[in-house]
Amino acid sequence: MPHCANLYVVAAPSGAGKSSLVKALMELDARVAPSISHTTRSPRGQELHGREYYFVGNDRFDQMVAQDAFLEWAQVHGNRYGTSKAAVEQRLAQGADVVLEIDYQGAIQVKRIFPAAVLVFILPPSWEELRARLERRAEDSAAVIELRLQNAATEMAHAQEFDFVIINDLFERALFDLKTIVHAQRLRFYAQRATRSDTFRSLRLL
Numbered sequence: 001m002p003h004c005a006n007l008y009v010v011a012a013p014s015g016a017g018k019s020s021l022v023k024a025l026m027e028l029d030a031r032v033a034p035s036i037s038h039t040t041r042s043p044r045g046q047e048l049h050g051r052e053y054y055f056v057g058n059d060r061f062d063q064m065v066a067q068d069a070f071l072e073w074a075q076v077h078g079n080r081y082g083t084s085k086a087a088v089e090q091r092l093a094q095g096a097d098v099v100l101e102i103d104y105q106g107a108i109q110v111k112r113i114f115p116a117a118v119l120v121f122i123l124p125p126s127w128e129e130l131r132a133r134l135e136r137r138a139e140d141s142a143a144v145i146e147l148r149l150q151n152a153a154t155e156m157a158h159a160q161e162f163d164f165v166i167i168n169d170l171f172e173r174a175l176f177d178l179k180t181i182v183h184a185q186r187l188r189f190y191a192q193r194a195t196r197s198d199t200f201r202s203l204r205l206l
Contacts, residue, residue, distance in 0.1 A: 004194035005092045006185045007114050008032070008099040009107045010178075012122035013152030014077070015133040017168040021122060022101050024175050029182065033096045035088050038064065041079035044139060053081075072102065072109035077148065081106070097182070104158040118185060120178065121162040125169035 012018035026032050038054040040061050049055050056064075061080055064070060073082030083100055091098045100110065110117050124130040130152060134145045159165055164181050168174040185191065193200050200206045 004095050004191060006097045006182070006191075007088070007092060007110070007117040008097065008120060008182065009110050009117050010099060010101050010120045010122065011104045011107045011155070011162070012168075013124070013130065013155045014148045015130050015137070015152075016122045016124045017133070017171065017174065018101055018122045020171070021166075021168065021175055021178055022099055024171075025099070025178050025182070028175075028179065029097075031097050032099050032182065033091050035083055035091065035098050035100050037100075037102065038070075038073075038082045038084065039079060040081075041077075071113060072106035074103055074105040074109075076103050076105075077144075077151065083110070104155050104161070108158070108161060118164070118181065119162040120164045120166060120181060121156075121159040122174070123156060123159060123165060123167045125167055129169075 010018055010022055022034070026034060036050065036052070036054060038056050038061065040056060040058050041053075043049070043052075043055055047053065058080075061073075061082065064082065065073060069085060070082040071085040071088055073080060075081075081102065083102060083106065088098055088100070100106075102110070104121070107119050111119055124133070127149075131145070131149060134140065134148055140148065166174050166177045186195070193206065197206060
């Protein structure tokens with residue numbers, strides 16, 4: 001991984017606000033680029049192929065698994081999701097910060113391959129609020145919501161394996177916390193040395 005690039009992996013239980021936070025971060029910070037995952041699930045609402053996800057069939061997904069094309073992949077809520085290895089490596093090689101929105105299983109897989117990856121877990125403020133958010137989305141049946149809540153318990157038990165935890169009780173505060181993590185990574189010695197090489201050279205630190 002280039003010293004001036006960072007790989008951020010953001011995970012959360014369904015309904016915790018992960019996608020909204022990552023979207024807001026990218027709107028504020030042009031240096032953070034998304035990685036678009038492949039998935040076997042159908043598009044929701046206004047989602048478009050190649051924008052939110054690459055929507056593929058099970059046969060195509062199986063082919064990509066066999067070709068070792070994924071940095072990580074996992075089955076979540078009955079569907080499979082995978083991150084293209086080539087796409088992530090290309091963005092990092094270009095010096096762009098990359099953010100992945102994936103589940104905790106994929107995050108842990110990525111950390112094994114990229115030890116320098118920064119893992120961020122988003123928590124809801126309470127079980128009651130998590131249920132309310134899932135119901136307000138009006139995208140899932142009552143049975144699916146119950147399944148998502150059951151899965152959330154398993155997912156949140158792995159928050160301790162992440163580098164940072166953000167509690168999304170107030171969106172603006174959670175977004176500030178996420179921006180702070182990104183900014184702090186850019187102030188690390190190796191990152192400053194790469195991006196401010198002229199200053200380091202003038203101070204005889206290179």
